Amino acid sequence: MITFFEIWLRNFDVIYWTSAREKCFVRGTFVMMNRENSCCAHYFISYDIALFMKISYILENAEIEEENEFENIDVCGSVENNRINVDEIISDHGENQGLNVSEVMNENIILDFKDPGTWPEKITNSQRTHIVKMRINYSEKLDLTRSERDGRSINVSWFFKNLVNGNRCRRTWLDYSKSKNALFCVPCKLFLNLTEKNVSKLALDGFINWKKVSERIPEHENSNIHKKNFCTWKMLEMSIGEGKGGIDKELQDSIKLEENHWRLVLKAIIDIIMHLAMEGSAFRGADELVSSIGKSNDSGKFLNLVKLVSNYNEPLRIHLERHKKGGITYFSHEIQNEFLEIIANKVRSTILSQIKSATYYSILFDCTPDISHEEQMSQVIRYVVVNENGCEIVESFLGFIQVFEKTGESITEDILRSLSKDGIDLANCRGQSYDNGANMAGKWKGVQARISAINELARFIPCTAHSLNLVGLHAAKCSPELEKFFGIIQKLFNFFSSSTQRWDMLKKHLKFSLKGYSTTRWSAKYRAVKSLYLQLAQVIHTCNVLKNGNLCEEATVELNSLLKGITNFNFLCMLTIWNKILMAIDKVNVILQKQNISIDVATNHIKGLLKFIEKFREEGIDEALIESKQKATNLSIEPVFPSIRSRKKKKMPGELADDDISTISEESNFKILMKNVCDRISNGLKERFDSIDEAAQDFSFLDGKFLFTLPTIQLKKHAMDFCIKYEKDIDKIEFILELDSFTQHVFQLENKLIDARSDEILSFILKNGLQDAYPNIYTAYQIFLTLPVTSASCERSFSKLKIIKSYLRSTTKQRRLNNLSIISIEHEIAKTINYDDIINEFASKKARKVVF
DSSP: OOOOOOEEEOSSOOEEOOOSSSOOEEOSOEEEOOTTOGGGOOOOOOSSSOOEEOOOOOOTTOOOOOTTEEEEEOTTOOEEEEEOOHHHHHHHHHHHHTOOHHHHHOOOOOOOTTOGGGSOSSOOHHHHHHHHHHHTTOOOOOOOTTOOBTTBOOOGGGGEEEOTTSOEEEOTTEEEETTTTEEEEHHHHHTOOTTSSSOOTTTTTOBOOGGGHHHHHHHHHTSHHHHHHHHHHHHHHHHHSTTOOOTTHHHHHHHHHHHHHHHHHHHHHHHHHHHHHHHTOOOOOSOOOGGGTTTOTTSHHHHHHHHHHHTTOHHHHHHHHHOOTTSOOSOSHHHHHHHHHHHHHHHHHHHHHHHHHHOOEEEEEEEEEOTTSOEEEEEEEEEEEEETTEEEEEEEEEEEEEESOOSHHHHHHHHHHHHHHTTOOGGGEEEEEOOSOHHHHOTTTSHHHHHHHHOTTSEEOOOHHHHHHHHHHHHTTSOHHHHHHHHHHHHHHHHHHTOHHHHHHHHHHOSSOOOOOOSSOHHHHHHHHHHHHHTHHHHHHHHHHHHTSOOOHHHHHHHHHHHHHHTOHHHHHHHHHHHHHHHHHHHHHHHHTOTTOOHHHHHHHHHHHHHHHHHIIIIIHHHHHHHHHHHHHHTTOOOSOOOOOOOOOOOOTTOOSOOOOOOOOHHHHHHHHHHHHHHHHHHHHHHHTHHHHHHHHHTGGGSHHHHTTSOHHHHHHHHHHHHHHTTTTOOHHHHHHHHHHIIIIIHHHOGGGGGOOHHHHHHHHHHTTOTTTOHHHHHHHHHHHHSOSOOHHHHHHHHHHHHHSOGGGTTOOHHHHHHHHHHHHTHHHHHHSOOHHHHHHHHHHHHHHHHO
């Protein structure tokens, strides 16, 4: 075995070893290592190739020599003190050996080890070792679909050699490059020597003449150069492989130890990044210096968490102790962005693969301005996922799109561009849901109309939760008295919340605080009405206490006005009636916003709400008035509607008849007003939900109670109408035959299906593997469950947007915003993804950079 000089190289020094007796060249300063220190001694041999070496062991007691001086040790170990000019050595060696020092230094090029066509012509030792290591036990099914040249394609048989005895052996050295559409010899490409004569195309730039392959491959594999390179390749594999031995085993062991160290460090860093991203927390602080960690309060959450975790993570603690100024830490914001993008891309690719495997999907889009006044459009895709439980309806967030124009045409272009970028085929879109804005839901120029013109099967269903909110909002504005009622509730909340002293006084008497209401969120109105309805007596008592206290003149006037408003019998009756109406609306509103709700379930709840409103109009108003009178008596409020003095008009000249005076009582007028409110709600429910009701009717025959009870003739009629609309997805003849068989045979397997919903029937089909026997029925259920109900998932993403892009982080770039948002919103998927391949790749590169 040939031994080499043992030295310690400092400050990114590089040394190139030739053979034992020849000169070596170095750059930078270096010192003699203690030969007795066995942990620092390494012995190398190259297989006709020079090895590069970077040794990172630091000797505490090493004596630094003057620049351009070192102790020269011969092979036998004799020591001679000589002064040598390093620049002359480099120059002399470069001339004799024809080597380029810059090529020696450039060892960190990222390579695709799977594709030989991407490998450089001159491969460095570090690159070569990385490629060989990654290809150990590597096997991948070759994709030869695009290998055609001049009417010929690659034959799989070329990758096998037929022996005389009839056996076949795999040509492991032969590989196909997609990038160059060429065949390569892996070992000859790795160990290419350009000085040799007649270098094979398989080793140089790839073999592309498919007509001559059957001649050239046997010729190449029988050549001495190929066999030599093949053996060298396998010897390098042996030295790298675990437990395979090899003359540089000690070096490989050092690399593996260093890899394991970096693997644990990177895992800790990724875990910290994942934690902060999923929480939507800020990363950076004012001071990002590693030396300030634990000393400065401005280090930010990321560095502070690194310090905290290092107390319990030994590799991370060692990493912090090793750090020197200018060294690599993987703590910078550039590295954070890089890891965030890798994680986010993995989450996105997982979601996109699920969407493509599901075939059918629906799109949900909605816009909102962020804290920096940029319009952000949320992109959500709804589809059906097959899992161990059967099936699951999923609405996945894919990112925010910055919108510059809010016209229907511009937004449509943004949507189509985003779908095309993600590789999602618009032809498979079966539904679309937006809010009721004119630019989105417009009948002629809205987004839904433009997308429907491209794909007529992309059925538009307005957001039911948004529509229900508008129904209640318009009903509450049908009279000035109703607007005055909600105005009093809001002013009461503002009066107490504007002063900490008044709020503390209120909290002493109330079990839960008063609520304000929002015009865009109807559920907020219910919470505001409910809190006042349940605690009206305590609120009145608090107002009386404050009235007798020391309030300023302006506050006293406002309090007297509010107290007069809430102690009115008319107000008490409205409070009781609206509490009952809003309770029913809010229950349905919460159900409609669920992610996995289907159209048939949503339609049933809307119809149930409509029946409640109609029944309340006839019976509920009178019952509410009786309840209000009892409550008014308990609160010492006169249970009588305040009378309004009738206005008498003055007679005009020549006018003989007097004006008719209304004989309708105030109570009757109040009933008429509240019945008008109920009528507005009923009409709004019928008008705004006609599209979802129409969609539910098209698929109603797939519900269990209809599927197994409808007469065969009616069932076939529904099936025919359905096939006309979805003729591109459903085979009409097969679908009818499948329905006939399904209703007879499947019902015998499980008679409970008669009461099952559509999603339950689809889950039953998947669990029992019936989709192969009933593919058209399976497709019909899949399309039905894909149709959207609301765009509430977009609204939920806006909540994360406000957390991530807050006023303290208003300059966050769009790319980082999207990465943080998808990790935070789709955190369940992010938790399940394995990041070991990322960690291993980073660790391998970092370890070789330190050891070599």
